[in-house]
Amino acid sequence: QSALTQPASVSGSPGQSITISCTGTSSDVGGYNFVSWYQQHPGKAPRVMIYDVSNRPSGVSNRFSGSKSGNTASLTISGLQAEDEADYYCSSYTSFSTLVFGGGTKLTVL
Amino acid sequence: EVQLVESGGGLVQPGGSLTLSCVASGFSFSRYWMTWVRQAPGKGLEWVANIERDGSEKYYADSVRGRFTISRDNAEKSLFLQMNSLRADDTAVYYCARRGVGSGLDVWGQGTTVTVSS
Numbered sequence: 051q052s053a054l055t056q057p058a059s060v061s062g063s064p065g066q067s068i069t070i071s072c073t074g075t076s077s078d079v080g081g082y083n084f085v086s087w088y089q090q091h092p093g094k095a096p097r098v099m100i101y102d103v104s105n106r107p108s109g110v111s112n113r114f115s116g117s118k119s120g121n122t123a124s125l126t127i128s129g130l131q132a133e134d135e136a137d138y139y140c141s142s143y144t145s146f147s148t149l150v151f152g153g154g155t156k157l158t159v160l
Numbered sequence: 161e162v163q164l165v166e167s168g169g170g171l172v173q174p175g176g177s178l179t180l181s182c183v184a185s186g187f188s189f190s191r192y193w194m195t196w197v198r199q200a201p202g203k204g205l206e207w208v209a210n211i212e213r214d215g216s217e218k219y220y221a222d223s224v225r226g227r228f229t230i231s232r233d234n235a236e237k238s239l240f241l242q243m244n245s246l247r248a249d250d251t252a253v254y255y256c257a258r259r260g261v262g263s264g265l266d267v268w269g270q271g272t273t274v275t276v277s278s
Contacts, residue, residue: 053204084263088205095255095271096197096205101264139205143263147210148219149195154204 054079054140054152061158067128070155072140073121078150080121084143087116087125090154091136099138100125127157135159162186162267164256169272176246176276182239182256182269190214190234193259196241198252199271208254209241224250246276 055073062068072079072087079085083103088096098107100116103123113128123142127134140152168180180196196208209230210219218230229242239256253271260266 086262086264088265090205095268096265097268098260098264098266101260101262101266105262105264107260107264107266137204141205141207141265146219147217148221149207149210151197151205151207 052150054142054150056138056140056152056155058153059156059158061160062127062130063160064130064132066130067126068130068157069127070125070138070140070157072123072125072142072152074123074142074150075121077146078142078144079118079123079140081145082143083118085116085118085123086141087114087123088139088141089134089136090139096139130159132159164258164267164269166254166256166269166272169254169274171275171277172246173278174247174276177242177244178246178274179243180241180254180256180272180274182241184237184239184258187258187267189232189237194230194232194239195257195259195265196230196239197255197257197265198250198274199255200249200252203252206252210259211239243274246274248276250274251276 087100090096104116211230227245231240257265258267
């Protein structure tokens with residue numbers, strides 16, 4: 051149950067776009083379309099932003115989008131806003147019906 | 161309002177036991193897989209355990225297998241996590257979460273804090 055690999059930090063200026071990667075294996079990210087992305091502000095519970103690789107829950111801005119290629123999933127945030135500054139986590143279900151998270155990425159809006 | 165409320169956290173000595181509870185409201189609890197996720201201080205999210213809708217299937221992280229037990233009472237709309245042989249590295253905020261229509265965890269509780277220390 052190794053954690054998925056995410057960059058520790060990314061940054062961007064308001065209005066720009068950023069992409070956060072999430073690399074796993076063929077037993078998790080690459081094997082299933084069960085990748086989700088979560089946003090977490092300090093002291094708050096996580097909030098799902100993307101599920102099943104590219105689906106946005108109701109209420110999530112269309113500035114957030116997800117994709118996957120092979121064993122790597124990606125979260126793209128376009129038109130960066132100050133409120134997007136948070137920690138972001140990817141997750142994937144695995145071939146063993148377990149769940150694995152990435153180590154998290156701190157997004158800084160400059 | 162769809163809501164999950166955890167309770168049962170606290171300070172416990174190494175080797176001790178604790179049971180966390182999570183009460184659901186505003187949705188048909190028995191129709192959803194449920195999950196426990198924890199977050200150690202200053203660290204990332206760590207999946208702990210999953211339980212199927214009727215409790216027939218349960219899955220655990222390697223770090224807790226054999227020490228923690230996930231269970232549910234659909235009549236009471238409650239999820240539980242019994243934690244035994246607690247260690248210092250079990251110290252974390254514990255969240256219960258609902259697996260939604262897709263694979264995402266779409267509803268989260270506010271978390272309950274477990275501190276393992278002598």
